[in-house]
Amino acid sequence: GNSVTQMEGPVTLSEEAFLTINCTYTATGYPSLFWYVQYPGEGLQLLLKATKADDKGSNKGFEATYRKETTSFHLEKGSVQVSDSAVYFCALTKYNTDKLIFGTGTRLQVFP
Amino acid sequence: DGGITQSPKYLFRKEGQNVTLSCEQNLNHDAMYWYRQDPGQGLRLIYYSQIVNDFQKGDIAEGYSVSREKKESFPLTVTSAQKNPTAFYLCASSPDRGGTEAFFGQGTRLTVV
Numbered sequence: 001g002n003s004v005t006q007m008e009g010p011v012t013l014s015e016e017a018f019l020t021i022n023c024t025y026t027a028t029g030y031p032s033l034f035w036y037v038q039y040p041g042e043g044l045q046l047l048l049k050a051t052k053a054d055d056k057g058s059n060k061g062f063e064a065t066y067r068k069e070t071t072s073f074h075l076e077k078g079s080v081q082v083s084d085s086a087v088y089f090c091a092l093t094k095y096n097t098d099k100l101i102f103g104t105g106t107r108l109q110v111f112p
Numbered sequence: 113d114g115g116i117t118q119s120p121k122y123l124f125r126k127e128g129q130n131v132t133l134s135c136e137q138n139l140n141h142d143a144m145y146w147y148r149q150d151p152g153q154g155l156r157l158i159y160y161s162q163i164v165n166d167f168q169k170g171d172i173a174e175g176y177s178v179s180r181e182k183k184e185s186f187p188l189t190v191t192s193a194q195k196n197p198t199a200f201y202l203c204a205s206s207p208d209r210g211g212t213e214a215f216f217g218q219g220t221r222l223t224v225v
Contacts, residue, residue, distance in 0.1 A: 034213055043118075043202055043216035044155075089154065093212070099170070100145070100206070100214050104154035 135203035
């Protein structure tokens with residue numbers, strides 16, 4: 001079946017450090033891939049998405065590239081801020097299916 | 113503004129009582145979902161609905177019930193049969209059947225006392 005695997009956290013970084021959160025997926029065909037962010041006590045917000053191979057999603061300095069050859073969608077940011085501290089979820093869905101499938105989430109903690 | 117509204121934000125329930133969580137959307141989305149989130153864990157799908165008057169069980173439906181009488185509303189009832197109901201509950205909607213992103217409400221934190 002379809003699944004998403006992401007690196008366990010917490011990821012602890014100093015402000016302005018480079019961020020990578022790994023995400024790999026298992027799916028037949030061509031899923032759409034997403035990164036969501038959850039701030040404390042809140043719901044999830046879409047951060048970025050990619051709908052086909054080699055697409056790069058980007059938003060607020062975050063980027064992720066849909067790599068079909070490695071079935072990966074790693075999240076990166078060149079310089080993190082304290083305000084980026086949150087839980088990040090990788091997810092996939094396929095057209096004409098019924099579910100959005102999430103990874104277990106990775107907590108990011110950024111210190112000044 | 114369009115969006116998804118969950119209420120209440122915090123809910124306390126005594127053991128043995130049923131409780132209903134509200135979820136309303138004004139995005140004109142066809143699909144709606146309920147997820148459960150436990151500390152340090154990912155999201156687990158409880159129920160989902162692709163169309164009015166129809167819904168399907170997700171991965172952890174036992175002890176929960178839903179209805180979809182209107183397109184904009186998808187309430188979740190946590191019944192007394194749910195053995196461990198204390199959790200954070202998230203409602204979401206999406207425009208169609210997969211392939212597009214979901215939009216989430218702010219969540220309801222349910223605590224059984």
